[in-house]
Structure formats: C-alpha cells, structure tokens
Amino acid sequence: MLEIKNLHANVDGREILHGIDLTIRGGEVHALMGPNGSGKSTLSQVLAGRETYEVTEGSVTYLGQDLLAMTPEERAHQGVFLAFQYPVEIPGVNNTYFLKAALNANRKARGEDPLDAMDFLKLVREKVKLVELDEDLINRPVNEGFSGGEKKRNEIFQMAVLEPRFAVLDETDSGLDIDALRIVANGVNALRGPDRAMLVITHYQRLLNYIVPDFVHVLSEGRIVASGGKELALKLEQEGYGWLEAGARP
Amino acid sequence: MSTSTDNIKELVDKAYAYGFVTEIDADTFPKGLNEEIVRMISSKKGEPAWLLEWRLKAYRHWLTMEEPHWQNVHYPAIDYQAIRYYSAPKVKVNPENLDEVDPELRRTYEKLGISLQEQERLSGIAVDAVFDSVSVATTFKVKLGELGIIFCSFSEAVKEHPELVRKYLGSVVPYTDNYFATLNSAVFSDGSFVYVPKGVRCPMELSTYFRINASETGQFERTLIVAEEGSYVSYLEGCTAPMRDENQLHAAVVELVALDRAQIKYSTVQNWYPGDKDGKGGIYNFVTKRGKCAGVASKISWTQVETGSAITWKYPSCILLGDDSVGEFYSVAVTNNYQQADTGTKMIHIGKNTRSTIVSKGISAGHGQNTYRGLVKILKSAKNARNYSQCDSLLIGDQCGAHTFPYIEVKNPTAQMEHEATTSKIGDDQLFYCNQRGIPTEDAVSMIVNGFAREVLRELPMEFAVEAQKLLGVSLEGSVG
Numbered sequence: 001m002l003e004i005k006n007l008h009a010n011v012d013g014r015e016i017l018h019g020i021d022l023t024i025r026g027g028e029v030h031a032l033m034g035p036n037g038s039g040k041s042t043l044s045q046v047l048a049g050r051e052t053y054e055v056t057e058g059s060v061t062y063l064g065q066d067l068l069a070m071t072p073e074e075r076a077h078q079g080v081f082l083a084f085q086y087p088v089e090i091p092g093v094n095n096t097y098f099l100k101a102a103l104n105a106n107r108k109a110r111g112e113d114p115l116d117a118m119d120f121l122k123l124v125r126e127k128v129k130l131v132e133l134d135e136d137l138i139n140r141p142v143n144e145g146f147s148g149g150e151k152k153r154n155e156i157f158q159m160a161v162l163e164p165r166f167a168v169l170d171e172t173d174s175g176l177d178i179d180a181l182r183i184v185a186n187g188v189n190a191l192r193g194p195d196r197a198m199l200v201i202t203h204y205q206r207l208l209n210y211i212v213p214d215f216v217h218v219l220s221e222g223r224i225v226a227s228g229g230k231e232l233a234l235k236l237e238q239e240g241y242g243w244l245e246a247g248a249r250p
Numbered sequence: 251m252s253t254s255t256d257n258i259k260e261l262v263d264k265a266y267a268y269g270f271v272t273e274i275d276a277d278t279f280p281k282g283l284n285e286e287i288v289r290m291i292s293s294k295k296g297e298p299a300w301l302l303e304w305r306l307k308a309y310r311h312w313l314t315m316e317e318p319h320w321q322n323v324h325y326p327a328i329d330y331q332a333i334r335y336y337s338a339p340k341v342k343v344n345p346e347n348l349d350e351v352d353p354e355l356r357r358t359y360e361k362l363g364i365s366l367q368e369q370e371r372l373s374g375i376a377v378d379a380v381f382d383s384v385s386v387a388t389t390f391k392v393k394l395g396e397l398g399i400i401f402c403s404f405s406e407a408v409k410e411h412p413e414l415v416r417k418y419l420g421s422v423v424p425y426t427d428n429y430f431a432t433l434n435s436a437v438f439s440d441g442s443f444v445y446v447p448k449g450v451r452c453p454m455e456l457s458t459y460f461r462i463n464a465s466e467t468g469q470f471e472r473t474l475i476v477a478e479e480g481s482y483v484s485y486l487e488g489c490t491a492p493m494r495d496e497n498q499l500h501a502a503v504v505e506l507v508a509l510d511r512a513q514i515k516y517s518t519v520q521n522w523y524p525g526d527k528d529g530k531g532g533i534y535n536f537v538t539k540r541g542k543c544a545g546v547a548s549k550i551s552w553t554q555v556e557t558g559s560a561i562t563w564k565y566p567s568c569i570l571l572g573d574d575s576v577g578e579f580y581s582v583a584v585t586n587n588y589q590q591a592d593t594g595t596k597m598i599h600i601g602k603n604t605r606s607t608i609v610s611k612g613i614s615a616g617h618g619q620n621t622y623r624g625l626v627k628i629l630k631s632a633k634n635a636r637n638y639s640q641c642d643s644l645l646i647g648d649q650c651g652a653h654t655f656p657y658i659e660v661k662n663p664t665a666q667m668e669h670e671a672t673t674s675k676i677g678d679d680q681l682f683y684c685n686q687r688g689i690p691t692e693d694a695v696s697m698i699v700n701g702f703a704r705e706v707l708r709e710l711p712m713e714f715a716v717e718a719q720k721l722l723g724v725s726l727e728g729s730v731g
Contacts, residue, residue, distance in 0.1 A: 048686050052678075076688035088683040091674070092701030101697060102687035109688065141701065158687065 001026045001197045002067075002166055007058035009046050016042045018222035019058065024166070027194040031208055031233060032201045034219035035241045040201045041085060043219070044170040047199075048082040049075050062166065076102075077109035079165030083155040083172050090142040095154070096124055098142045099161055106162060127160040131187040149180040156187040167191075168199045173207040185210030205237035279336040285309060288436050291336050295405050295439075298412060301419075308425035308435035315429050322621040322653055323561050323590040325497070325534065333499060335437045335470070394452070399483075400445040401456050404472050407443035414445055418476050422505040422542045422569070430501040431538040434470045438503065441471035446481040446512075455711050457486040473504040477512035479545065484515040486714055497525075497560060502537045510545030510572065515553070517710050518566075519718050522558035529588025529617070532560025539566035543575035543601075551578040552595065553709040555718040560589060565623065567596035570604035570632070577606040580706040582718075585618025585650070586726060594624035594655075599632035599665075608639040611703045614650035615726055621653040628665040636666045643673040644702045646695070646726065674702075696723030 007020040016039045024030050034040050046053045047060065049072035060067040067075060090098065104114040115123065128138055131153040143151050152172050159167055169188065173181055188198070188211050200211055208216070208230060216232040217224050220241065226232065279287060288309050292302040317328070394401050400411060407415050425435035442458045458473065477483055500522065506514050516539075525532025535558075541550035552566040562585075568577030579595035597606035612620035626637045643652035654671055676698050684694035699722050700707065707715050 048682075050682055072682060072685035073688050073690050076686055082686050084683065084686075088677075088679050090680055090683070090698060090701060092704045093697055094701075098684075098687075098689075098697070101693065102684075102689050105690065105693070106688040162687065 001063060003059075003061040005059045005061075007043075007046070007060060008056045009042060010054045010056055011042065011052060015056070016053075016222055017046070020219075020222075020224060022217065022224060024197045024199060026165075026197055027192075028214045029192060029198045029200060029211065031211075031213035031216045031230075032199055032219055033203065033205075033216060033233065033236060036203075038219045039222040040219055041170055042222075044082055044085075044168045044199075044201060047075075047168055048072060048080065073105070074109075076162075076164075077106050079163075081159050081162060081164030081167040083152075083159060083167065083169040085170040085172075085174070087143050087146075087151040087155055089144045089146075091144050093142050095138050095140055095142050096120075099124070099158055102158070103162060123161060128157060130160050130190050131157045132183050133157055148175040149177065152176060152184060153180065153187070156184050160187060160191060163191075163196075165195060166197050166199075168201065170201045171203065172200075173202050173204060181207065182210060205233045208233045279334055281334050282331040283309075283333070283335055283437065287335055291437055291439060294336065295408065297408055300416060301408060304420070304425065305436050308432050309437075311426050312429070312432040312436055315432060317429050321563055321592045322619070322623070322655075323563055323592050325561055325590075328497075328499060328534070330433075336439055394454075397450050397453070398447040399450060399452055400443065402443055404438070404441040404443050404474070407474070411443070411445065414476065415443070415474065418474055418505065418507055419472075420505075422507060422540045423503050423538050428538060430536045431503050434472065434501050434503045434538070438470045438472040441473045441502070443473075444475040444483060444485060446475075446477045446483045448478040449480045450478075451481065452483040455484050455486055457488070459488050469498070469500045469502070471502050473502070474507075475505070475514055475516070476507045477509065477514050477548075479510045479512060481509075482513045482515075484517070484711060486517045486519070486711065488519045488521070497532060497534055499534045499536065500559075502539075504537070504539040504566075506541030506550055508541065508543050508545060508548035508550050508575075511547045512545060513549045513551075514541060515551045516541070516566070517714060518552075518554040518556070519710075519714055519721065520554065520556045520558050520562070521721060523560075524558050524589050525560040525587065527587045527616075529560070532589070533558065535559035535562045535564065537564040539564060540569065540596075541567070541577070542569045543572050543577060543604075545575070546572040546601070547574040547576075548572050549576040549578075551576075551580070551709070553578075553580040553706065554582070554593075555703075555706070555710070555721065556581070556583040556591060556593060557721050559591075562589075562591040562593055565594050565596050565625075567598070568606065569598045569600065570606065570635075571600045572604075573601040574603045575601055576604070578709075579606075579608045579610070579624075580709045581609070582611045582613065582703040582706045582722070583620055583622075584613045584722065584726065585615070585620045587616040587618065589616075590619045590621075592621040592623055594622045596625040597627070597637060599626075599628045599635040599637070601631070602633045603635070604632055605636045606638075608637070608641075609705050610639075610641045611706055612641070612643045612652050613646070613699055613702065613722075613726070614643065614652050615646035616650060618650045619653070620651065621655065623655040623657075625657040625659070626667065627658075628660045628662050628667075630661040632662050632665065634664050634666075635662065637668070639667075639669045640705075641669075641671045642702065643671075644699065645673065645675045692723070695726055699723070699726055 002024040004020050004022040007017055008015060009017040032040055042053060055068055100120050107114055133153050137150060172184055213230055216228055216230060218226040288305050292305055423431050425432055444456055446452055475485060508514050522533035522535055543550050550568050556562050566579060570577050577597050583591045583593050585591045594610060595608055608624055610622045612622055614620040622641045628635045641654050645652060652673055656669060658667060680698060681691055681694050700719050707718055710718055
C-alpha cells in the first residue's frame, strides 16, 4: 500500500530525515517508536503533505501513485488520514459541520454523491459510540474548549467517519489517562481491517498493549535503526533506546 | 507563513462579479453643485416648497462645513464639483406594475440575481430597486397596502404622504448632522419609504436593492422607516456597482423611528465595487444611519455585512430614548486588497433600563485596514442601562491591519458595561488541518471566516444569511491557498 524509499526531508534548511525506507502493506499495523527529536512527527507531516517540510530526496509510493506529487487534500481524497499530535481548534465551526464538509469533499473527489443530512447524522451516531464521545461535544466548535483527551478521541472519531485506507496516528496516546487510552485503542482496533493500514507513532510501549502492531520500527536521528515484531517494543520498554543509539551512528 | 500569504493573495484577487455597466439612456445633470442644481433636483421631482426650502437650508449649511478627517481611512480629496448629482434612466419613473419597468433595467437586476418578478412570485419579499438616482420598481405594493403598510420610493412618498415625510424627515438625522448627511439632505434624489401602522406586523421582508450605474455620479439616497406603536418590520438592503477606475461617492442617509413597543430590524448586505486589487476605483461608502427608539420598550436592530466599497465609513446607531428600549448592532466588515473600513456604532442611552448589544467582527486580508469605532454613551437619565460589546478581529496574511477604538462615556453610576475584544489570525495549522481532512483551501477559508462571523450571520433573515455566507467566501477568494 505504501512504499517509502530513501526519504530525506528538511525543515528550515536542516535535514531531519536522513533516508527512510519503509514498506506497509494493506491490513498491517506498524508502530514507529523512537526518542524525542528522532523525526517521527516529521515523517507524519511529510506523509500528510505539510508544506513547511521539504523533501529533498527519495520517493513515497501510495497505491501505485506518487504521494509526494499530491496536495494535502488530494492525499486525503485518496484515503490518507493523519490523527494530529496537536489537533487544531477552529472557533465557530461546528464539529459535525466540519466533518460533513470533509466527508463530502472526499466523496466528491471520488465521484460519489454527497451524503445528505439524515444519512450523515446516522453515520455520526454510529461512529461516535466507538470513541464514547458526548453527542454534545460533537456539536461544539472543532476542538474548541475540548480537553486533551477529548481532542484525541475526536481525531479517532473523525477517522472512523472518514474511513481512510491509510492512517497515521501521531502520538495519539500522549496525554491520555488509562481510560481514555483504552477507549482510543478500542476505536482504532475497530477500524482495523484487511484493506486498511496504519502507522502508529508513539513514545510508549503501553499503547501497543492495546493496539497490537504487526511490526515495530525504531527511528533514531532520522533513520530507522531497528525493525522487528511486537517484542521489539517490549525490549525498548525494558532497555530504553540507548542500545540502539550506537548503531544509529556508524 | 510565507506560503499561506501567497495563497491568501491568490484567494483575494478574485474578480468582482457585478462590475458590468447597463447601456441605458439616462437623464443626467451637468457636473457640479450649486443652488441651481439643488433647485433642479427638487423641481425634477415635483417637490412641494417646504422640501425645497429644507434642501436649500441644508445646502447653505453644507457650505459652512468642512469635510471631516478624523476617521482612520485615507483617500485623496473629493472634488464635489466633479460629481453629477442626478442621473436617472429615461423610463417611466413610477411604474404601476412590473410590466412597465424598462426591460433593460429588469435584465440588470436579473443579472444581479434580483429578478423582481421571481422575487415577487416566489419569495414573498417585497423589493424596491433604486437605479442610480431613482427608484424603478416596488413590488408587492397592493398586498402590503391592504394592511395599511406603505412601502414605496421616497419621491412617491413625498407626493402621496407628504404629512408623514414632513413629520419624520430629519427627525433622527437633522440636516445639520454631519458633512455627508448634510450634503445628502441637499441633493438626495430618491430612496425608500416605509410606514407600518399601529399594531401591524409586516408579513414579509421588505427589501431595497441599490445599484449605481452611471459614471461620475454620486448616489445620495434616503431611507425613512417609521414603525408605529406595537408594529414590526424587517427591512433589507443590498448594493452593487459597476467596476470603474474612478472613485464614486455614495452618501446615503437612513432614518428609523420606532414608537412604543415597535421593532425595526434593518439588515444590510453591502457589496459595492471595492476597487481593483491595486486599490484603483471603488465606491466611497460614507453613510449616516441612525435609529431612534422613541417609544417605550421599542427595539431597533442593525445587522450589516460589509464586503464591498473602497472605503466604508459608517456607524449605524441607536438613540435609546424610550424607557426599556433596546438597541442592537451586529456587524461583519471585510477589507481585502486596499479596502478600508472604519465602522461601528453609537448607542446613546437616554431612557431608563435601556439595553444595547454590540457584536462586531472585522476581517482583514491583503492590505485591508479594518477599524472598529464605537461609542456607548450612558446619559444621566439612563438609570440601570446595560451594554454588552464584543469586538473581534480576524487577520488573513501579514499585510493587513485591525484597529479598535471603543469609546465609553458613563454619566450614571447604575450602568453595567461589558466589553470584550479579541484578535486572531487564520493560521497555517488551521488550513493544513482542513486540507488534511480533504477540504480545499478556499472552502477552508470560507468555513473559518463564516465560523468567525457566525454570531452576526445568524441575525440575518434566512435567505440573506445564505447569500451573505457566499459573499464572504467570494470576497476572500484568493486570500489564502
């Protein structure tokens, strides 16, 4: 589904990603771990198409297409979703209105008819249960006045409604208490399926107890320095990143 | 920020859709202003002597006045002798019904999306259309007449209801009021007149559509609305003009009078030609709008969506004379490219328990400069007066400006005043968030702006709220990307 080859990316002229190689197939959940500043969030922003990140080398192929040539909204239309580490507030814009505009923009781009208000409401009612969000909350302005946990749950709620094919969850677990973590993980697990792939970025192994990944990768100083199964995450939890750092610098 | 600034620029540079000129024979006066011109206007309209006298008093007073320059807008000096003060399409001036309206005029209004016939048939909105200096058609006259409601052009009101016009003309905005109102009093050519009798609730929205067509012409219309005891009326005005390199002056006066327990809701969607992206041309919109809550528990509510004009300079105000009367002002003003706006309101509390609400939303993009200027004055007599003011500014890009000048004068210690103000910016992160969800940038800007203006837009009558939302989107197209 997604093939990243030798990806290099700069921010403000400084190279953050020094050649990432990663292949993700349909149905797989990959976890990406690594210390602060290793480039995890940069990778997620590059995949979503943020303009402040400049790709200097390498390629990303998504469903056979050149992902890097697409605008952020085209990527979204093709089913790429990013659950933001810091979800953005949009004052005065109703959460469901926003989501309906997003869903119908995606449907339009795919040549489908827009959902009418009734069908959309039905979809919302169904999906909101997944993340146990208050119906009251989903009618408030986008993320405005939401707690940290509510914002993260709102991201997963949006993901559930938009039904992406490839989702990046950027530290969705950070700032969540154990109950919220369980709710978010349940939401994510409900969305796992053979046609959907996910890249779960996290600092903590804890999340991976709930969202069990097929593969774990460790990012350090802009490179993937180790890859393995879910047991790699446990090893990291016990031993920290120190044992990998040496390997990261040849 | 640089990328989004470019994008913003692109969005803002979208062309004005109403800039066409209607080819029509017009009866136009020579340029310039003197007593003779004032007399010519009056005689053209077949006015009674008292009205000519009133005009002349205004003109003579105007000669003693100086153009004010305290406002936070900048423009080259206006040459008042280079303006034509009267231009009228050569057609039957007071058509009895729509079939008598010149088809060329009808086509113009249809192009503007104001099909008079359609409006009459479908929407139940009564429309008066003012083309340059004269009113060309008033729909629904018969139906309104059955309720005793008068809705006609100002000229017609002078002829048919001189006692009402004489009683209320200048009663809220005297001819000595200010430079532009005084000029208007001398040379006003037409406008709309509304009278709602005691206890009558006007069953439809009344609407006037203003259009400037002729070049080098000023538009000076006058609107007078009188709501008798216990009556209700909702009135809307819309405005457009052709694209011209020159600046054109629009100096209107609107007077509202609400008697005991009467309510007047006055909504404006102003989309005069704003000038091109380099700031050339456009309308100077220097308008005096004032309502008098003369009766107890009366209410006047102003809602304005100001997206057009090179310069907008106006303060729709309420004089809260009657005890328990209520004044409201809801405003969205957009300045893009080189547009300037200095707008706000005055709430003058005189009666006891008077209340006022001010919600102002300024949106600046491009090189636009947006100023909120408001005065809340609580006089000694205004026991237990209350005011709530909220002034929010939204900036798009980094070349524009927002300014807020709230003036508060309180002479009675029982007054309660609240004032809130915020300034925010459409951020890259907001746009990226929308994009990532699949929403294209233009739609995202429109969505964010409409979210920002929501509290004001919801005050507009339904059909105009939709139009205003679209207009906000269009005005800012090219401002982000």
